Amino acid sequence: MSPKQYRQQRGVALITAILIVALASATAIAMVERQQLDIRRTANLLDNDRGYLFSLGAESWVRGILDTDRKDNKIDALAEDWAIELPPLTVEDGSVLGRVEDMQGRFNINNLVDNEGKISALDVARFKRLLQAFDLSPDLADAALDWIDKDADSTFPGGAEDGEYLGNNIPYRTANALMASPSELLLVKGFTYEAYTQLSPYIAALPERTNINLNTAPPPVLQTIAANIATAEAEAIAESRGEEGLNDVQDFLALPALNGRNVDANGLGVSSQYFMLTTHSQFGSSRGILYSLIKRPASGKITVVIRGQGAY
Structure with missing residues (x-):
């Protein structure tokens, strides 16, 4: 080499x-x-x-x-x-x-139907009042009701069943069952993220029908118990109730701030x-x-x- x-x-x-x-x-x-x-x-x-x-x-x-x-x-x-x-x-x-x-202390979305899965007219009316407290369309309550009721027929003009959702870009069906989370409302016709954000602190999705606890309900939920309760009036009711609360529903309904109000005591309570x-x-x-x-x-x-x- x-x-x-x-x-x-x-x-x-x-x-x-x-x-x-x-x-x-x-x-x-x-x-x-x-x-x-x-x-x-x-x-x-x-x-x-x-x-x-x-x-x-x-x-x-x-x-x-x-x-x-x-x-x-x-x-x-x-x-x-x-x-x-x-x-x-x-x-x-x-x-x-x-x-x-x-x-x-929140409004239970699943109260929209009774124990047999049929419409609870009283609770639908209450939910519509909650929607109106935030300047939202009361028709949203009909769409939410159709989401959880057992039938496949739209009950009200504002309702929506499978046919409404199957035509979406990403099709899906209604649950026709109780909501597991209030966030399900984001899937319901008409509920925007902004609307849900407004409502979310005041709604719940509990696994059974429940009473509204008048001792812990915030003013927007108190507005649901009767027609035409203004925000200032609901705040006055909450202040009259105080943090100590009242012993029964009748004591609550006897508050001066509720004088002259036609309040249905069904679905109301003072314990949770x-x-x-x-x-x-x-x-x-x-x-x-x-x-x-x-x-x-x-x-x-x-x-x-x-x-x-x-x-x-």
């Missing part, structure tokens, strides 16, 4: 060695980056699980508070212990904060069975929200009916 050939081979060997080192370095860097990503992902999952478990702990605490309240009080009002926002619980690397809301615990958790870089719908019957076990993360 000539000296020239020898130098050429040495050059090729050097280049090959450099390429091998470069490839090995690139592979090592990629492996380290992937490992770091996996470590961060695992840490986030662990932090998320910690938040979820602490939220379940908050559920247990709230069930205890509700059980004590059930034994001590025959009514439910805003001055009771369950209505006080839970103090922040700070633990290593994280915190949990929660609040409880009486869901029977359904409560929503909203828990916010933060651990490390993970943040979570857990919605827990709790049922507290007049007697027996207090249970969590639904849990949802991110939205109710």
Whole structure:
């Protein structure tokens, strides 16, 4: 082998060695980056699980508070212990904060039908009043009713059954069953996101018919109990009721602010069975929200009916 050939081979060997080192370095860097990503992902999952478990702990605490309240009080009002926002619980690397809301202070969308799945005219009228309180078309109540009633026929001119939805760009059918979440209204004819955003703090989708708790209902819901109650009048009713609440429906209907009002007492009450615990958790870089719908019957076990993360 000539000296020239020898130098050429040495050059090729050097280049090959450099390429091998470069490839090995690139592979090592990629492996380290992937490992770091996996470590961060695992840490986030662990932090998320910690938040979820602490939220379940908050559920247990709230069930205890509700059980004590059930034994001590025959009514439910805003001055009771369950209505006080839970103090922040700070633990290593994280915190949990929660609040409880009486869901029977809201209008239950599933009240639009009775226990046999037929129209509840009284509750349809109440829902129309709630819609009008936000300057929304009362016809939206008819469309919501058709969504949950058992038949496949539009009951009112403003209603909508399968034929209305099957013609959409993305076709679907009506549920013809009780709503599992008030967000189902976004699928109902005429309900825009803006309309839903206005209504969402005042509506619920509970798994059975429920009374409106007059002691916890906010002014827009109080406007539903009779015709032509203005916003200022509803606010006056809420102020007269106070946070301590009243002992029965008749005491509430006797408030001076309701003088001369024709109020149907059916579907009204001063106690509740359904409560929503909203828990916010933060651990490390993970943040979570857990919605827990709790049922507290007049007697027996207090249970969590639904849990949802991110939205109710």
